[in-house]
Amino acid sequence: MEIGISTFVETTPDVKTGEVISHAQRLREVVEEIVLADQVGLDVFGVGEHHREDFAASSPAVVLAAAAAQTKNIRLTSAVTVLSSADPVRVFQDFATVDGISNGRAEIMAGRGSFIESFPLFGYDIQDYHELFDEKLELLLKIRESEKVSWKGGHRPAINNRGVYPRPVQDPLPVWIGSGGNSESVVRAGRLGLPLVLAIIGGNPKQFAPLVQLYKRAATQAGHDVSKLPVASHSHGFIAEDTETAANKFFPSTQQVMNVIGRERGWPHYDRSSFDAARSLEGALYVGDPETVATKIIHLRKDVGITRFMLHVPLGTMPHEDVMKAIELLGTEVAPRVREEVGKWEAENN
Template sequence: MELGISTFVETTPDVVTGKTMSHAERLREVVEEIVLADQVGLDVYGVGEHHRPDFAASSPAVVMAAAASLTGRIRLTSAVMILSSADPVRVYQDFATLDGLSNGRAEIMVGRGSFVESFPLFGCDLQDYESLFDEKLDLLMKLQQSERVTWEGRHRPAIHNLGIYPRPVQNPLPVWIASAGSPESAVRSGTLGLPFALAMIGPVRPLDFASQVKLYKEAAAAAGHDHAKLPVAAHAHGFVAESTPKAIEQFFPSTFARTNVRAVEKNLPPYTRADYDAAVRPEGALFVGDPRTVADKIIQLRKEVGITRFLLHVPHGTMAHAEVMESIRLLGTEVAPLVREEIARWEEKQ
């Protein structure tokens, strides 16, 4: 059972002062967070790609490369790369470079992206949303499998027996598919035999994702893959503090502000305190509380949904750096041991 952190490197206005920190300052904070996550024994840190003013990480591989030489064991992954609007060759080269700098700790997590700013930025047509992802995933898989590649598609110039460099330390370089819960993504991932990550965000019940994992494993088995060896990850917003009331109150202001920005953008109903209070309950989508509360929620997710990796997305919106660092510390030193010990006992009985 792996535990870690994910971030979009938010640079939203501070809910108290109204000020917005620079992208440069937030990027430096994230490097400190990755280093701390490594020090407290977390397994993985993920950085998501965005191309808008309220997020600073347009290049996850570069952010993580800054932390690679400062860390020793934590795995470094995108969370996610918007593959549809990217060049798979460049994505592979960037993460192969990160893999070398980190001595074999890089991973690529790809998705279609719920944010679409990258499509016009890189000259991609949103009308091709589905076909772009399918085609570019096919090329990325070819790059993963062979040093020299011959490939032809519709959206990108063909490649004729060309070498792709640098070569990664890991062979193959791990590639994950991430999804917000579409059955099609579960089946695609299973059929390809790729690790699968679920974004448990919004007004959802995390335990309901068991059906997606079931679809994924059935598709993997039907394609001849050993689904028992395929990892499944979950990503959810959350926050850990010394007490559950403290965690709930610290995490609310930025979550309320950030979620309502998205509600306006997507023409959704306003987010309320009642919505938040429902989400922090045991069955809700926010993993907020003291170490025991958060651990119990992760343990239940492992037992009932079947995940083998959990990424706590913190912060959601802009929070004080000290608060974020303390949440990471508690996740590594208190939550992770509780989860690992309980899951080890549970697995012995299976």
Template sequence: MTIEKKMEIGISTFLEATNGPDSHAERLRNAVEEIVLADQVGLDVYGIGEHHRSDYAASAPAVTLAAAAAATKHIRLTSAVTVLSSDDPVRVYQDFATLDSLSNGRAEIMAGRGSFIESFPLFGYSLDDYDSLFEENLELLLAIRKSEKVSWRGGHRPAFDNLGIYPRAVQDPLPVWIATGGSPESAVRAGMLGLPVVFAIIGGMPERFAPLVDLYKRAAIQAGHDPRKLQIASHSHGFIGDTTDGAADLYYPPTQAQMNKLGRERGWPAYDRSAFDAARTLRGALYVGDPEFVAEKIVLLRKNLGLTRFFLHLDVGVMPHREILHSIELLGTKVAPIVHKELARIEG
């Protein structure tokens, strides 16, 4: 597999606040501290995923990212994801164009349909329109980023004629990624549009996503896009410690608690240590271990999927903030240099 783009490494988070609403303010302040540290240790990107639940503090990613924009210099700032099906594309563009100005051209949007559905009743949308809302809102968002003045006719929002959308982003165009949990339709859509794609790889063996990557690339080529310019990212859970066993022992209890909480909501089987340990093996989807082991797993992912960006989702359950900061430091100062050195060796 020919790979021509630098491997970017960063952080994604849903801003988990396991003590409920009373801990939201602290979690938001901690997020800004994490972004500043990630910038200082040389990480490439930090993403916040939109959620509207009491156990997350991430209902307004652009606001939180903007709070860190003035205190950072290089790190790119993105949603991970924006639930575009239940949002207004005009406001989404305005929010992230504002962030783009505040950060001097470092904002991105990761657009997805979302794996949680709380935003639909909250903002007055029907789940019967789950797919059509996303398709229409994505079309409008891309029209807005392309042109200062837009006319629009659609099925889910009022029409408008030749209206200006401001402010305009510093970047032209403002980067928009398509996020998917593994839907072939989403991979094809991203490829047809020539947009970068993010795969949420949170279970099984990451190499099984190779057919989706190929589908994405084939769709892009058929639509006339240059395959050398395509960007492919993944989002996976994990944690880095000074030792592999120590990292696993620290990360397992909150992971088990969170997986079982979601499992009760969604009918999943109970999550136990054997499932956790299987997922953190070399070919598994959990990136838990010391810097050398996590780097080895990222390099393998690059070989198997041709990734150009890797997101490590760190905060799960009740992970102490100091441990999250230490993991970010290790990712930037230990893991990323190992990955880049090894890729330079094997890719030339």
């Protein structure tokens, strides 16, 4: 069971003061967070790509490269790369570069993206949303399979027997498929034999169990060994020494972000009752003391089949020292509990 962190490098206004941290400062803080995550023994750190004012990481590979030179063991991934509006050649080159700097610890998490600002920014029509992703993924996988590439599609100029460099340390460079729970994307990942990441940020996480089974069936039918295909989750959460402190610290920025995005997408108002309901054992918020969070992650492993858990923290702008403490607790107290319990459970069931 792998345990890690994901972040969108947010720069939303501080709930108490209204002040907005600079993009530069938040980027430097995230590098510090990745270094700490490595030091406390976490397995993976993911940085999401966005192209709007309240998110600082439009180029996750650059952030990960900065951390790669200062870390030793932690795997470094996008979370996600908005592949539909990117050039797969450049995406591969960027992450092969991170892979070289980190000596084989880079990953790509490819997704359509739930935010669409990158489409007009890079000159793509949102009407081609699905077609773009299919085509770009096909090219990305072709590049990782072969040094020399010949390819032709409908949205990018053709490539005729051209080499793509540098080549990564890992062969193949890991490519995951990120999904918000769409059955079509889950089946695609299974058919292609690619690891799957589910964004479990609402409802009861058990509702995702059928999707995991659908993914495994699609992989099996395509001839892939499902025992070698990890399934990850990305979920909002926060850890403090006691559960009440964790909840009180995490709620204000969470409410702010959920209501800002909610107004854009037509969601109902997010209040404390919604937040507290999601903190229950059957909810999708992983907020509490180390024991509480560990218990919920263990249930996720047993009930849904998740083999990698990524805690998304912070949600909105929180004090850097609080985020660093949460990362420390995840690595030193939560992860050991989860690994021990999951190890026992798997020994009993195999």
